[in-house]
Every structure is written in structure tokens, then in C-alpha cells.
Amino acid sequence: MTLQEVVGAAKLTPQELDQLMERLEELRQEQWDQQIARDREAGRFDEIIGRAKQDMAAGLATPL
Numbered sequence: 001m002t003l004q005e006v007v008g009a010a011k012l013t014p015q016e017l018d019q020l021m022e023r024l025e026e027l028r029q030e031q032w033d034q035q036i037a038r039d040r041e042a043g044r045f046d047e048i049i050g051r052a053k054q055d056m057a058a059g060l061a062t063p064l
Contacts, residue, residue, distance in 0.1 A: 055061040
């Protein structure tokens with residue numbers, strides 16, 4: 001189904017539209033979490049984590 005078909009078929013009340021928007025945001029957040037997990041597993045954060053640890057050890061940063 002295309003976006004245009006969905007929009008054309010969606011005759012929603014304001015409450016239903018709010019519920020749909022909430023669910024779409026949940027789906028977006030789930031996708032973001034999955035991407036972060038894949039990046040972490042692939043080691044894409046290793047370099048920046050290493051630099052942060054070095055900065056902490058050198059006293060250039062403080063814990064949150």
C-alpha cells in the first residue's frame with residue numbers, strides 16, 4: 001500500500017488520528033533503537049567510546 005492510498009483511505013476522527021500518530025512515533029522510536037543496537041554490535045561506537053574513556057582518565061570530562 002502506498003502512502004497516498006493510506007492517506008486517501010484514512011477517514012479518522014481526531015481521537016483516532018491522535019492514536020495513529022502515537023503509534024507511528026512508537027514505531028519510529030523502535031526503528032531508531034534497532035539501528036542503534038545494530039551500530040553498537042557492528043562496533044561503530046567503539047572509537048568514540050574509547051576517546052571518551054581517555055578524556056575521563058585525563059580529567060577532561062566528568063561523569064554525568
